[in-house]
Every structure is written in C-alpha cells, then in structure tokens.
Amino acid sequence: xxxxxxAVIGGGLAGLAAAAELRRRGxxxxxxxxxASVGGVVRTIHRxxxxxxxxxxxxxxxxxxxxxxxxxxxxxxxxxxxxSAGATRYIVLNGAPVLLPRTTSELSSSSLLSIAGRLRxxxxxxxxxxxxxxxxxxxxxxxxxxxxxxxxxxxDPLIASTSAGDPRQILARYAFPAIVDQGRAGSxxxxxxxxxxxxxRRAKGRASGSWSCADGMQQLAERLAxxxxxxxxxxxxxxxxxxxxxxEVSASGAEAERFDAVIVAVxxxxxxxxxxxxxxxxxxxxxxxxxHVSVASVSLGFRRDSVGHPLDASRLLxxxxxxxxxxSMVFPSSLFPDRAPPDHVLITAFVGGVFQPDLISRGDTELxxxxxxxxxxxxAVSGPPVLVNVARWPKTxxxxxxxxxxRLAEVDRVERAESRIAFTGAWRDxxxxxxxxxxxxxxxxxxxxQLS
Ligand SMILES: Cc1cc2nc3c(=O)[nH]c(=O)nc-3n(C[C@H](O)[C@H](O)[C@H](O)COP(=O)(O)OP(=O)(O)OC[C@H]3O[C@@H](n4cnc5c(N)ncnc54)[C@H](O)[C@@H]3O)c2cc1C
Numbered sequence: 311x312x313x314x315x316x317a318v319i320g321g322g323l324a325g326l327a328a329a330a331e332l333r334r335r336g337x338x339x340x341x342x343x344x345x346a347s348v349g350g351v352v353r354t355i356h357r358x359x360x361x362x363x364x365x366x367x368x369x370x371x372x373x374x375x376x377x378x379x380x381x382x383x384x385x386x387x388x389x390x391x392x393x394s395a396g397a398t399r400y401i402v403l404n405g406a407p408v409l410l411p412r413t414t415s416e417l418s419s420s421s422l423l424s425i426a427g428r429l430r431x432x433x434x435x436x437x438x439x440x441x442x443x444x445x446x447x448x449x450x451x452x453x454x455x456x457x458x459x460x461x462x463x464x465x466d467p468l469i470a471s472t473s474a475g476d477p478r479q480i481l482a483r484y485a486f487p488a489i490v491d492q493g494r495a496g497s498x499x500x501x502x503x504x505x506x507x508x509x510x511r512r513a514k515g516r517a518s519g520s521w522s523c524a525d526g527m528q529q530l531a532e533r534l535a536x537x538x539x540x541x542x543x544x545x546x547x548x549x550x551x552x553x554x555x556x557x558e559v560s561a562s563g564a565e566a567e568r569f570d571a572v573i574v575a576v577x578x579x580x581x582x583x584x585x586x587x588x589x590x591x592x593x594x595x596x597x598x599x600x601x602h603v604s605v606a607s608v609s610l611g612f613r614r615d616s617v618g619h620p621l622d623a624s625r626l627l628x629x630x631x632x633x634x635x636x637x638s639m640v641f642p643s644s645l646f647p648d649r650a651p652p653d654h655v656l657i658t659a660f661v662g663g664v665f666q667p668d669l670i671s672r673g674d675t676e677l678x679x680x681x682x683x684x685x686x687x688x689x690a691v692s693g694p695p696v697l698v699n700v701a702r703w704p705k706t707x708x709x710x711x712x713x714x715x716x717r718l719a720e721v722d723r724v725e726r727a728e729s730r731i732a733f734t735g736a737w738r739d740x741x742x743x744x745x746x747x748x749x750x751x752x753x754x755x756x757x758x759x760q761l762s
Pocket of ligand 1: 321342344349546547576584734
C-alpha cells in the first residue's frame with residue numbers, strides 16, 4: 311500500500327514543522343507556499359559581513375517533542391546558543407536602562423519598583439486564587455495579583471516585545487498561560503520560582519536557553535523544508551474541498567490535486583483568499599476576525615566604539631509609560647557569533663504596534679532617525695550607523711483579545727466536522743517560534759493518527 315499524502319498549505323514555521331513531522335511518521339507531505347521562498351516571517355539577510363534576521367532572531371528552549379524533531383532534521387547540528395547575555399535583559403526606567411531582575415528576590419530589591427510596589431508584590435501570596443480568568447486581560451490580571459507597578463513596569467513591556475499589543479486587551483491566559491495557571495492555584499510568585507528551580511534542575515548537563523542557527527533563523531526553515539521533500543514555492547492555494555475519502559487542493563497555475571488530508575498553516579489574514587468547501591466551513595469566518603497589528607524592525611549596525619552601552623544582554627524592554635518611539639530592542643551580536651563584522655555591533659529595534667500604528671508608515675529616513683534618537687539616548691550611541699535595514703511587517707502579529715477562545719472553538723468544530731483537515735499557526739497555537747513549531751508538530755500528529 312502506498313504511503314498517505316498530505317497537503318500542507320503555508321511554508322512558514324508552523325507548516326514546515328507539520329510537514330517535517332509528517333515525514334518522520336511515514337506520511338508524504340507536499341508543502342504549498344505562496345512566496346518564492348519558505349519561512350514566512352522568518353527572513354535572514356546577509357550583507358557585507360552582517361547577518362540580519364528581520365523577523366524572529368531567536369527562539370526560547372523548545373519543548374521535548376520539538377527538540378526531537380529538530381534533532382531528527384539536523385537543526386541541532388547548526389544550533390547556536392546565546393551566551394550569558396541571553397539570560398540578561400535591560401528595561402527602561404525613567405529614561406535609562408536598568409537590569410531587569412531575574413528572580414523574585416532580585417525583584418523585591420530592584421529599583422524598578424518603589425517601596426510601595428515591592429510591598430504590594432509581596433502581598434501576592436495572600437491574593438485568593440480566582441478560578442475563572444478566561445476573559446481577564448493581562449493588565450487586569452497583573453494588577454489584581456501583583457499590583458499596578460508590576461502591571462506597568464513588567465507585564466506591559468513583555469507584551470510590547472512579543473505581540474506589540476495592548477495589555478488591557480490581550481487576554482492573560484494566552485499571553486502568560488503558565489503564570490495564569492500558577493495564579494489560579496494560589497501564589498504565582500512562589501510557584502513560578504519553584505518551576506524555575508525545577509526547570510534548571512532538569513536542564514542540568516544539557517545546553518538550554520535562547521538559540522538560533524549559525525546561519526540565522528532562515529536556516530531553521532530551510533532545514534525543515536529540505537527534510538520535508540516536496541515543497542512548491544510561488545504556489546498559492548485558492549481552494550480546499552472535501553471529496554469522497556480525501557481532500558482536493560486547487561493552487562494557482564495547477565490542476566486540482568487529490569490528497570488524503572490537508573494541514574492549513576496560513577496566517578489568519580490569509581483565510582479570506584482561500585475557498586473552503588467543507589462541512590461547517592462558514593465557522594472559519596471567525597478566524598478572519600482575529601485582529602492583527604503591524605510592526606517594523608529597524609536594524610542598525612555600529613562600530614563598537616561608538617556605542618557607550620555594553621549591550622551585555624539579549625534585549626532592552628520598553629514600558630509604554632516611558633513614551634518612547636521603540637517597542638523593544640534586541641542585541642543579536644551579543645547573543646550569537648557572526649551577526650556583525652569584528653569590532654561592530656548590531657541592534658534591532660521594533661517600532662509600531664497597537665499604540666503607534668502610524669510610525670511604520672513613515673518613510674525609511676524618518677523611521678531610522680526616530681530609532682537613532684532612541685539609540686543615542688538609551689544606549690549612548692554617538693556615531694552614525696554603518697548598516698541600516700528596515701523591514702515592515704503589516705498586520706502580521708495576531709492578537710488574542712476578547713472572543714479569542716470562541717473563535718478558536720469554531721475552528722475546533724470545523725476539525726470535528728471534517729477529520730481530514732487540521733489548522734495550525736501563530737494565530738492558534740501562540741506567537742513564539744517554539745509554540746508555532748509545537749503547534750505544527752501536534753497538527754501533524756492529529757492528521758497522522760487520523761490516517762492510520
Ligand atoms: C518582526 C517579527 C519578529 C519576531 N521575533 C520573534 C522572536 O525573536 N522570537 C520568537 O519566538 N518569535 C518571534 N516572532 C513570532 C514568530 O516568528 C511567528 O509567530 C512565527 O514565525 C509565525 O509562523 P507561522 O508559520 O504561523 O506564520 P507565517 O510565518 O506567516 O507563515 C505562513 C505562510 O503561509 C503562506 N501562505 C499564506 N497564504 C497562502 C496560500 N493561500 N497558499 C500558500 N501559502 C500561503 C505565507 O506566504 C507564509 O509563508 C516574530 C514575529 C515577527 C513578525
């Protein structure tokens with residue numbers, strides 16, 4: 311009997327992880343990707359000795375199943391780990407960067423919080439657990455459990471640096487599922503400290519922490535694609551139809567093709583361009599209503615001696631109450647080798663997001679000038695950049711706001727009505743690279759189980 315064939319629509323990290331996992335399970339994947347290259351928002355540029363990731367520049371330690379896939383497809387051989395800088399972050403406090411506390415005890419003695427803020431934080435263990443937090447925003451959750459200062463100084467910039475969203479709108483259970491679970495069971499502070507000790511104990515003897523690939527994040531996408539086999543780039547899927555005992559996929563410039571099943575890994579904003587001819591397909595309209603925000607990444611390279619700040623960290627977080635023109639800044643050359651030529655440093659700033667949507671529509675010169683001003687004031691940059699790269703990401707970051715759970719429930723219903731289709735991607739499984747890869751692996755697992 312010949313192996314089952316599954317169409318994977320979308321060659322971003324979700325689709326590529328799904329395809330690679332299918333292949334590992336003995337199923338034949340065929341990836342359809344609209345663009346000329348795979349990776350989706352993953353994009354690595356090589357220019358005059360610089361390596362610039364204009365989308366994701368690093369990933370957090372993945373779950374064991376994702377690690378297994380990365381080992382199998384040869385990504386682990388090209389993985390580079392962030393050195394000690396990876397565990398350090400700065401945060402802007404009253405116009406200047408200060409070290410972000412890493413532990414509860416560092417936090418309770420840090421200048422980040424006033425004495426009143428620290429006392430309020432210590433009271434967290436007395437706050438009664440709340441069972442139903444399904445509609446609670448990040449801001450409300452953080453204020454209720456940890457106090458206003460923690461909400462404004464810690465949770466707000468973490469949201470800015472991940473989804474560029476509004477913490478008063480983003481739901482806590484999607485943005486910080488582990489902390490919300492811990493808070494539901496009692497003191498989140500005590501439990502997360504215990505969880506950290508436990509994960510350090512488990513990681514003993516093996517490398518862990520933030521990682522990328524030697525040749526940038528694009529190498530991750532390319533390794534997954536190479537392992538998957540049949541990847542058809544510059545091919546846009548227009549229609550997906552249930553047929554007797556299988557699924558039919560129609561793509562641009564090709565005859566409709568029959569598959570045993572389909573995994574849809576396109577962004578929520580791409581659903582409108584595909585006709586879904588399946589049972590309960592009208593429920594997929596809910597996916598198109600997920601709001602998205604736009605960001606731009608502005609990468610600037612400097613001579614090392616023109617930057618006063620040591621950049622001895624992974625990033626600089628920026629609370630919105632500081633009213634700056636950047637959402638966060640990442641320091642790739644402090645994390646991984648060969649991101650900048652010798653004696654140079656690379657800084658990538660993110661701008662735009664829900665609070666400053668107009669910023670990214672400015673011309674490159676104005677945008678770069680705004681970021682340079684922030685670099686000079688926050689990082690003591692004194693010389694001109696020797697490298698400039700601007701990448702715009704319009705309506706790219708999905709926002710898990712009120713109604714998100716209901717929207718995802720509609721997708722569950724479609725999967726129940728047509729067991730030969732599975733949906734995955736950042737809009738469903740979480741934004742971070744590790745979450746997206748895990749979502750793809752799990753979608754492949756559901757389909758492989760169905761086919762066997
Ligand atoms: C600027 C930026 C920086 C980020 N930084 C980080 C970071 O440092 N760390 C981290 O963990 N996460 C980061 N993220 C988040 C993470 O990179 C993304 O959430 C993740 O890569 C999204 O993967 P995806 O496969 O769901 O979607 P996408 O990457 O959007 O891939 C979907 C693919 O589907 C294709 N497609 C769409 N429609 C069709 C169609 N009809 N037919 C065929 N193909 C189609 C698209 O062309 C695209 O290639 C960042 C995101 C952005 C935008």
